[in-house]
Amino acid sequence: MARIIHTETITAAVKEMCIEANLFLSPDMTKAMQQATENESSTLGKKILLQLQENLEIAGKEQIPICQDTGMAVVFLEIGQEVSLNGPLLEDAVNEGVRQGYTEGYLRKSVVSDPLLRENTKDNTPAVIHTSIVAGDKIKITVAPKGFGSENMSRIFMLKPADGIDGVKQAVLQAIKDAGPNACPPIVVGVGIGGTFEKCALLAKHALTREIGVPSPLPHIAALEKELLASANQLGIGPGGLGGTQSALSVAVDTYPTHIAGLPVAVNICCHVNRHVTREL
């Protein structure tokens, strides 16, 4: 028996999640920012991190978005294959939630309808929607509004198999270094390794939604994450790119099987306002 879910409940959830994500940082991110503030050794770096702590407080208390760039809404949908959807088309339902959330939540409308003609859609739609069919009779929705200061500093590298793990490390650190102050450090780094050109980019994006501090279940990847985070923090970029020990809060790496001829690596960089909210319906 299929479980029936009305897509209007998805609209209502997405609306609330867009607003929540932009006003409140998730507990894992809040904790990571507190730790960074304690650990920063540069005076200016610490001052900046303290301002960011105060910023989070003001945002929640006064309902002012944490950052004015309230992002393009990235929505991951994991739909149980025993679910039957009723009501408006799924994509329309998600976009309606984004429209309502961004309009009623006083969030910035940052989307243009055509990348070259650049006319603002005035309601922040459309969202970027990634749907996958999974086991079960539930729908898991993750809303991750993505700011473009850091999105613009993200990179993709089509490495050769011979480049190996050293090539991967070099590519990730190069991307972090090149991003420097532009990506609003301390940053969160999502890395995708393997798959095809588009698959590794999606892995990197999804890695940004992983809870901070939770390592990859694969021991060799967990070790790589740990090493990359340490190396990133040795770069000295620091908060705001003005020098310091806290340049990255987390490096999360996801992998996928790939072709005998390739080693794709995508580095998706996110600022310290790494927003993601998940709900299950």
Place this chain on the structure above:
Amino acid sequence: MTERNITVPFSKETASSLRSGDYVYLTGTIFVARDAAHKRMYEALQNHQPLPFDVNGQTIYYMGPSPAREGRPIGSAGPTTAGRMDRYTPSLLDLGLYGMIGKGKRTEEVKASIVKNGAVYFAAVGGAGALLSKCIKKSETIAYPDLGAEAILKLEVENFPVIVVIDSEGNDLYADVMASLS
């Protein structure tokens, strides 16, 4: 770390006295323009049309706010990446623009133009939009309202915190940090 309070608009003397690394609180009037507004201003100059405001002696904040709630002057209001304005910046500096507030690296061309014109580039803390909005006391749309979040605004600010990144001698705090990267 030198801390200073200065009023905006500021004089050429003040601009040349600011040093890369100074922590500065700005009080007074600044203008807001980002990507689309810069493109339009640049096109106006190309077509020998007047700009919507006289940039001479003024400071431009690269920013696009979130909408204001009732009773508030502005929504979240942190800096956007300055580098996207680099293509248009030297023409504005040549018209006497003294100050820019944003975040992130500038091109060598912009840096040279800053030195030539005795200007200064400040960074505000990226991602501190809620905090920075509290330093904005008044906001008025003065041009290009059709651009929405990218319209040109005139702001009254009080103790708005910024850091001098590129000073009028061409010292660049980001470049110093990057040069010291291991």
